[in-house]
Amino acid sequence: MSEPRHAPATARNREAIFAVLQRVLPSNGLLLEIASGTGEHAAFMAPQLAITWQPTDGDPAALSDIDAHAKANGANNIRTALHLDVVNFPWPVAHADALFCCNMIHIAPWEAAEGLFAGAAAILPEGAPLILYGPFRRHGEHTAPSNVQFEEWLKAKDARFGVRDLDGEVPALAARNGFQREEIVPMPANNLTVVFRRIASA
Ligand SMILES: C[S@@+](CC[C@H](N)C(=O)[O-])C[C@H]1O[C@@H](n2cnc3c(N)ncnc32)[C@H](O)[C@@H]1O
Known part of the structure; x- marks a missing residue:
């Protein structure tokens, strides 16, 4: 069997993301990870937590990599x-106590962000955290020149992709689905971890 794929960025950002997850996740229950990719975040973080970690991805080809890294x-x-x-819809998981999604909503059409919050609203109870990680705009503006270049690269890949606005479209979408933005934590390489909280039924 061939080696599972590696995403080198996960080794650079995992400690900083983990510090937030460790603080905001419930101490037990089920964490649903959306867009797990290679599964290296799960493999690194889950053994340090008491929570049960459910990795997933929209690409069926990713699943064997995720399982291989966990093993x-x-x-x-x-x-x-x-x-x-x-x-x-419906998602194959009917209930979770927390949701984590790293590096997806900028590298997918906006419909993926819409699906993410709608799906999360269907399975998370009131008070549950939804944690996003990635590059974001602040008040419509890029936060660093490297993110300008990154968005050019994204748009060349697919014009529907793009660095989303953490003060406009993203919290508006979250609010429509019953989530409130609670905390923004700066991360290395001009990324952010953003904690939303389920406040009510949508
Ligand atoms: C840049 S990778 C990030 C992977 C991992 N979270 C990380 O940070 O290394 C983006 C991931 O989003 C997944 N993805 C894209 N569109 C999706 C969708 N509609 N539903 C679920 N996953 C999706 C891709 O298959 C890919 O694994």
């Missing part, structure tokens, strides 16, 4: 990866 780390609280495309 290699010997984690016993990571479930078998599931195919979950955020725009397809």
